[in-house]
Amino acid sequence: MTTRAPARSRSRAGRRPTIGDVSRLAGVSRMTVSRVVRDLNVVNTRTRDRVRKAIAELGYVPDLAAGSLSSRRSGFIALVLPTLTNANFSAVAHGLTDGLRAADYHLLIAYTDYSLAEEEHQLRNLLARRPEAIVLTSTMHSKAATRLLRAAHVPVVEIADLPPRPIEHVVGFSNHEAGRLAARHLIDGGFQHIGAVASSSDDGIVDHRGEERMRGFEEELRRHERPTHLVVRQGTAPVSYDHGAAGVRTLLEREPKLDAVFAVSDLSAVGVVMECQRHGIRVPEDLSVIGFGDFEIGREINPPLTTLHVDFRALGHRTAQTLLEVLSHDATAKAPPRIIDVGVSLVARGSVRPRR
Amino acid sequence: MTTRAPARSRSRAGRRPTIGDVSRLAGVSRMTVSRVVRDLNVVNTRTRDRVRKAIAELGYVPDLAAGSLSSRRSGFIALVLPTLTNANFSAVAHGLTDGLRAADYHLLIAYTDYSLAEEEHQLRNLLARRPEAIVLTSTMHSKAATRLLRAAHVPVVEIADLPPRPIEHVVGFSNHEAGRLAARHLIDGGFQHIGAVASSSDDGIVDHRGEERMRGFEEELRRHERPTHLVVRQGTAPVSYDHGAAGVRTLLEREPKLDAVFAVSDLSAVGVVMECQRHGIRVPEDLSVIGFGDFEIGREINPPLTTLHVDFRALGHRTAQTLLEVLSHDATAKAPPRIIDVGVSLVARGSVRPRR
DNA sequence: CTGAAAGCGCTAACAT
């Protein structure tokens, strides 16, 4: 960059100021600047102010890459989400951010589109930046991903499910149990022709948590000697409204006497309700509908949606807490694995009308 | 960490393997390992395989912090979003990720909850990690944030609006024009009592883009000598369903003859429709509704929602393209600012029934 | 309270 700036600014022409530029301007050593930047509270007030002034004047922003290389602390925690388009995952991120802020950890977010291959790709990227912990919203990983995670020498928290063989820590709930709760609610409600709309796995695109819910749902049906042939798979994750609309059409073709539907997500449940409206099928008089996730749209539609509720924000908070505990552990002694279940509960609203 | 591992592994006990560990195991210099890792294709095939084997054996993952400190290339681009809970912003992220992947840039995402202070905080964090470019979904920043951005010596792209005084590059559309389109559609439709549901700013929480839409809307009303007293502000960003439900109640109290409503987002528009259903107000027979954003839920409800459409995925792609062009520019010559307008269009659906 | 020396893990630039 050819600049006409006077020679005295040669040291900072065209590049970002470094700690050395600040120290020169303030007339102190780089160490002193470093102490001021990190708020170490050991620097003389007047020196500190002089340094602060120099920092402001130069617009100095410390280089965390250099800092963490030296201190061996990157100061960030990685969160891997299946998708950005899900209010519940956002709630988790919020809970995490809040819980981590006081400890001055920065949260970095990546998403995988429910793809195992993409998860591995993102993990590789993230791990290369040396996060101090890693949070995964998924309990199913490629073999290579699992190996990476184990070799990373970093605390790993799997969230939003209860894996049978966790990598390390877990903050979640049982998706299997969620599905069973839905089935029991419908069976107890006296419904005779119970269907469900799930999504299908395809080519490495897997919504394992949704599948667990469906497995729980089917298992409970079987326990009560009910048929499970009315579970249809519609589209791939992320589940959305149209999955429900298309799914219920299929179900009604297959069983005109259908009287209740469990949708793997509130979003597809809303799709079910909307499609029913279009065909003059009354919810809940003709057909009862139950979803999962307690999304806002479910509370807003008419009738409001019966659903399964998980406190995802609390889940995020608990994850932050767990992380903080684990990270405060002496690095020489690995903290024992924590397994935390935040639970799931059924919220009865107008979209289900018991038959007895 | 007390370990019983044999002494020969002393060099890698309890810590991650470094490039030196790999080079020792493979019997080559660290440079050779570096070349293999970066796929520089200048290494002898047999040597390369030996190195690869060592890498696999040790589970070596390169340290990008160290690498980028040395190469002065961090390899990532930062995306700052107002909120994670917005399908359109997710679409932008997708478009960006896709467009950037070939060039091997990694996208790191942060969100601000529509808070200027939080934006500044996130920016500081992000900038400290030396992104090679920064993408902001907002065109309004705190003074300090603007200063940080200008001092960062990094390309800045503001997206999803058309700011009058851009920091540098822009890929967006006119929110002002979007609001005007909505107003014109309703005026042309022959509506007499036109209202709107906006959100209010509060305490540093600002949805500047939404406000621009409302300003455009009001301006167009005034142009046609229509009153603008039926624009109500309901809640703060992020806008959601309940904003619309509460907003339309207020509007109907204020003007029982209300015949059309523009909602700042499809989400609040859906809230309007749902609230109308609950009160026996027919949409569109009694009240017409128009939203913004063309969210999936708008296509799914009955009647489907008339809305303003922006191709956000394309916006993300164009942003990626712009970034790639700008970044390929010789670092010594700053690329000229690009201003790209992806446009906005009205999508007429069932929720608006013209009166003439 | 402040500073000097050494080095974090990697790559640019220059040998060979």
Added chain:
DNA sequence: ATGTTAGCGCTTTCAG
């Protein structure tokens, strides 16, 4: 095709 040297910007450690 491979290696050597130096140094990226910061912090740790130790000395004063």
